[in-house]
Amino acid sequence: MSAVLSVRNLSVALPTGADRALAAENISFEVNAGEILCLLGESGSGKSVISFAVMGLLPDNVRVSAGEILLGNENLLTLSPAALRGKRGDDIAMVFQEPMTALNPVMTCGDQLDELLAEHTQLSANERKAKTLAMFEAVKLPEPDRIFSSYPHQLSGGQRQRIMIAMALILEPKLLIADEPTTALDVTTQAEVLALIKTLQRERGTAVLFITHDMGVVAEIADRVVVLQNGKQVEAGTKDQVLRQPREAYTRMLIASVPGTEPPAEGITHDGAALLSVVGLGKTYSSGGWFQKKRITEAAKGVSFTLHPGETVGIVGESGSGKSTVARCITRLIDPTIGDMQLGNTRLDGVSRDSLKLARKRIQIIFQDPYRSLDPRQRVGEAIIEGPLNFGVSRNSAMARARDLMNLVRLSPDVLSRYPNEFSGGQRQRISIARALALDPEVLICDEAVSALDVSVQAQVLKLLEEIQAKLNLAILFITHDLRVAAQICDRVLVMRRGEVVEQGTARDVFITPKHAYTQRLLASAPGRGFEFATQTTSGHL
Amino acid sequence: MGNFLLKRIIATIPVMIIVAIIVFTLIRLVPGDPAAVIAGNMATNEDIARIRTELGLDRSFLTQLGIWGKGLITGDLGQSFFFKKDVVGLIGERLEPTMALAFLTIVITVVIAVPLGTLAAWRHGGWLDRALMGFSVLGFSIPVFVLGYLLVYFFSLKLDWFPVQGYKPFSDGVGPWLHHLLLPAFTLSIVYVALIARVTRASVAEALTEDYVRTARAKGLPESRVLIRHALANAAVPIVTVIGIGIALLIGGVVVTESVFSIPGLGTLTVDAVLARDFPVIQGVILFFAFLYVVVNLLVDMSYLFLDPRIRY
Numbered sequence: 047m048s049a050v051l052s053v054r055n056l057s058v059a060l061p062t063g064a065d066r067a068l069a070a071e072n073i074s075f076e077v078n079a080g081e082i083l084c085l086l087g088e089s090g091s092g093k094s095v096i097s098f099a100v101m102g103l104l105p106d107n108v109r110v111s112a113g114e115i116l117l118g119n120e121n122l123l124t125l126s127p128a129a130l131r132g133k134r135g136d137d138i139a140m141v142f143q144e145p146m147t148a149l150n151p152v153m154t155c156g157d158q159l160d161e162l163l164a165e166h167t168q169l170s171a172n173e174r175k176a177k178t179l180a181m182f183e184a185v186k187l188p189e190p191d192r193i194f195s196s197y198p199h200q201l202s203g204g205q206r207q208r209i210m211i212a213m214a215l216i217l218e219p220k221l222l223i224a225d226e227p228t229t230a231l232d233v234t235t236q237a238e239v240l241a242l243i244k245t246l247q248r249e250r251g252t253a254v255l256f257i258t259h260d261m262g263v264v265a266e267i268a269d270r271v272v273v274l275q276n277g278k279q280v281e282a283g284t285k286d287q288v289l290r291q292p293r294e295a296y297t298r299m300l301i302a303s304v305p306g307t308e309p310p311a312e313g314i315t316h317d318g319a320a321l322l323s324v325v326g327l328g329k330t331y332s333s334g335g336w337f338q339k340k341r342i343t344e345a346a347k348g349v350s351f352t353l354h355p356g357e358t359v360g361i362v363g364e365s366g367s368g369k370s371t372v373a374r375c376i377t378r379l380i381d382p383t384i385g386d387m388q389l390g391n392t393r394l395d396g397v398s399r400d401s402l403k404l405a406r407k408r409i410q411i412i413f414q415d416p417y418r419s420l421d422p423r424q425r426v427g428e429a430i431i432e433g434p435l436n437f438g439v440s441r442n443s444a445m446a447r448a449r450d451l452m453n454l455v456r457l458s459p460d461v462l463s464r465y466p467n468e469f470s471g472g473q474r475q476r477i478s479i480a481r482a483l484a485l486d487p488e489v490l491i492c493d494e495a496v497s498a499l500d501v502s503v504q505a506q507v508l509k510l511l512e513e514i515q516a517k518l519n520l521a522i523l524f525i526t527h528d529l530r531v532a533a534q535i536c537d538r539v540l541v542m543r544r545g546e547v548v549e550q551g552t553a554r555d556v557f558i559t560p561k562h563a564y565t566q567r568l569l570a571s572a573p574g575r576g577f578e579f580a581t582q583t584t585s586g587h588l
Numbered sequence: 589m590g591n592f593l594l595k596r597i598i599a600t601i602p603v604m605i606i607v608a609i610i611v612f613t614l615i616r617l618v619p620g621d622p623a624a625v626i627a628g629n630m631a632t633n634e635d636i637a638r639i640r641t642e643l644g645l646d647r648s649f650l651t652q653l654g655i656w657g658k659g660l661i662t663g664d665l666g667q668s669f670f671f672k673k674d675v676v677g678l679i680g681e682r683l684e685p686t687m688a689l690a691f692l693t694i695v696i697t698v699v700i701a702v703p704l705g706t707l708a709a710w711r712h713g714g715w716l717d718r719a720l721m722g723f724s725v726l727g728f729s730i731p732v733f734v735l736g737y738l739l740v741y742f743f744s745l746k747l748d749w750f751p752v753q754g755y756k757p758f759s760d761g762v763g764p765w766l767h768h769l770l771l772p773a774f775t776l777s778i779v780y781v782a783l784i785a786r787v788t789r790a791s792v793a794e795a796l797t798e799d800y801v802r803t804a805r806a807k808g809l810p811e812s813r814v815l816i817r818h819a820l821a822n823a824a825v826p827i828v829t830v831i832g833i834g835i836a837l838l839i840g841g842v843v844v845t846e847s848v849f850s851i852p853g854l855g856t857l858t859v860d861a862v863l864a865r866d867f868p869v870i871q872g873v874i875l876f877f878a879f880l881y882v883v884v885n886l887l888v889d890m891s892y893l894f895l896d897p898r899i900r901y
Contacts, residue, residue, distance in 0.1 A: 135808035147799040152821050162807045197897045
């Protein structure tokens with residue numbers, strides 16, 4: 047096999063003042079025809095920078111400082127901008143992470159492929175259209191004619207990513223760079239898209255450079271793997287070598303951090319009085335009116351469950367399943383349309399927001415994105431004590447409590463006077479936890495609270511949550527799309543789809559013997575099921 | 589979309605009624621008696637009283653408003669006190685110079701500002717970008733009348749390229765029409781070039797950071813296509829919005845420019861009417877401006893439908 051892409055001793059320099067001098071340091075690898083090479087790394091590992099260096103699309107202030115990038119025998123780094131532009135889209139194509147934003151929203155999907163063909167081929171307009179429709183067919187898009195004249199926003203996420211793949215492969219490039227192409231997709235869609243990439247790549251003998259942070263995806267698709275950390279190449283090898291016999295400590299740590307798909311041994315059943323009980327919860331949105339036809343959307347329908355002190359109940363589902371709607375109804379961030387919600391002896395539904403104030407204190411929520419859920423202009427100490435101050439706690443005792451909480455979440459109390467931008471994602475999520483705990487809640491709602499974190503950081507935060515729960519006897523409602531995480535930390539699980547709970551039961555029952563067809567499909571779609579990575583991350587049970 | 593258009597047109601009616609009442613009331617709160625102005629310095633009190641009765645100004649406020657309102661419904665804006673003419677006819681006579689000036693100004697503005705702003709965004713921080721920013725500050729801070737007289741001094745008096753003042757109707761030929769209008773339109777356009785170039789720059793610069801621009805480059809498209817078809821097309825909504833606001837402001841701005849260049853348009857008519865306390869004309873012109881404003885706004889909203897397929901009313 048000949049190498050389609052050879053990266054030799056590549057270093058990429060960051061502008062002065064960045065947190066490190068080199069975004070990528072002395073990286074070497076080859077991608078052969080018909081092979082998928084995964085660049086695996088957490089955020090800041092330099093994996094995307096390498097892909098942009100290959101494409102010649104680095105930002106102006108980031109440049110290649112050493113090494114060479116060969117496509118066949120040609121060094122891409124010495125090509126003129128015009129010559130490189132001729133290769134982009136034709137010899138090298140790229141699929142990006144976010145299919146919603148990667149497609150031009152004001153151009154029809156057909157036009158977006160058409161301009162590519164018009165640029166790189168001599169085909170007539172009719173030939174271009176025929177070729178585009180054939181490619182839509184090849185990526186299994188339904189009704190190619192309709193899709194051709196549709197705008198991206200009229201398609202689903204999976205369909206949009208198929209358009210991207212069609213666009214990338216239509217000119218049969220030698221090299222396809224796929225940058226986290228399935229990260230923004232639901233798990234069932236992800237499985238389909240991964241299968242599609244693999245099939246097309248096999249058929250056409252394309253070399254694929256596949257960038258991902260997801261060990262499961264690597265297990266699913268890779269032939270060979272390069273592991274990166276902070277811009278350095280940690281290790282490289284075949285998939286089996288790297289995943290089953292990792293040589294380096296970092297790789298072993300990464301693999302150990304991946305939660306297993308099988309729940310740990312049967313835990314304690316939480317009997318007795320429920321702390322939170324939700325019966326027949328529903329939320330409908332209606333739009334239109336006046337002159338238009340009224341449209342009614344049922345975001346949640348007939349959701350019932352209970353939550354006991356010390357227990358973790360998971361709500362799992364794909365996007366649009368209504369899992370976040372449930373969380374927002376319970377916290378009364380939105381008002382439910384129907385249903386009863388009771389916290390201890392206090393009713394949560396049907397009462398005015400003012401009289402909810404005391405109940406609010408007892409339910410706290412942690413959100414997904416720690417970069418956006420903290421006010422960037424508020425010191426973290428102020429963010430933590432804001433709640434208690436609001437309930438009449440004196441500033442001094444609130445601050446003293448904040449210092450205790452920082453110890454609890456394993457951060458130094460000295461950093462309370464800093465701003466959120468001075469912390470990493472994992473640290474910020476710890477601060478968010480401290481902020482939620484400052485009000486001494488009985489119920490903690492984690493809405494995708496670890497989904498934006500790197501896998502190693504995710505493992506640490508999950509472990510922290512487990513310890514805090516044990517210490518404070520917290521009831522946790524854990525909302526996630528990630529089946530592996532849910533399998534590891536939940537006592538009981540609700541599976542939601544299109545606003546309805548399709549299945550609920552203990553984690554072991556749901557994950558090992560799923561009854562509903564949708565749950566079975568969901569579990570079958572989880573990437574990397576063949577590899578049982580982890581030894582359990584969390585020590586069994588929360 | 590038909591529904592939307594219908595709804596918007598119906599919504600225009602209360603807006604126009606409120607504007608009409610406010611204009612009518614405001615004018616009568618301003619000191620100055622039109623009858624006294626018409627009668628002149630030598631008039632006796634009887635003369636003034638007689639004129640007042642003739643004009644109907646001796647009736648109660650509500651009666652006057654009622655008479656005027658009744659006229660409005662039939663499209664009659666009343667009779668000018670001063671010109672002794674129909675106000676609708678008067679506006680019609682003066683419409684062409686003003687519309688011509690506004691139109692030419694907008695054309696000049698868009699032709700200069702949009703490419704300039706786009707290029708500045710593309711070469712963010714480069715010399716063109718910095719020059720444009722400097723020019724914008726200047727454009728914003730020089731009053732129209734100062735700039736107008738400066739340009740007249742250099743281009744008309746010194747270089748003798750353009751006439752100092754006046755207007756030639758379109759029917760006299762495009763050449764003379766353009767020759768008379770170019771300098772005033774250019775004067776008027778400076779501040780809008782500054783405004784719209786800045787908005788274009790900001791809007792395109794933001795679009796250039798979007799993922800679809802990266803996709804376009806990854807497809808190997810030439811920069812010109814990336815810039816126009818991908819970045820500018822997505823930046824169009826805010827730019828068109830500001831152009832719409834520009835047109836509305838422009839209609840107010842012609843009052844000054846027309847005075848500087850002695851163009852017999854609605855601006856000069858307004859000034860004359862105010863000085864003569866010619867109530868029906870003032871009311872008519874302001875109401876007409878308000879109507880134009882509403883129409884421009886509607887057109888801008890309609891344009892969104894073509895610029896962004898995600899917008900549906």
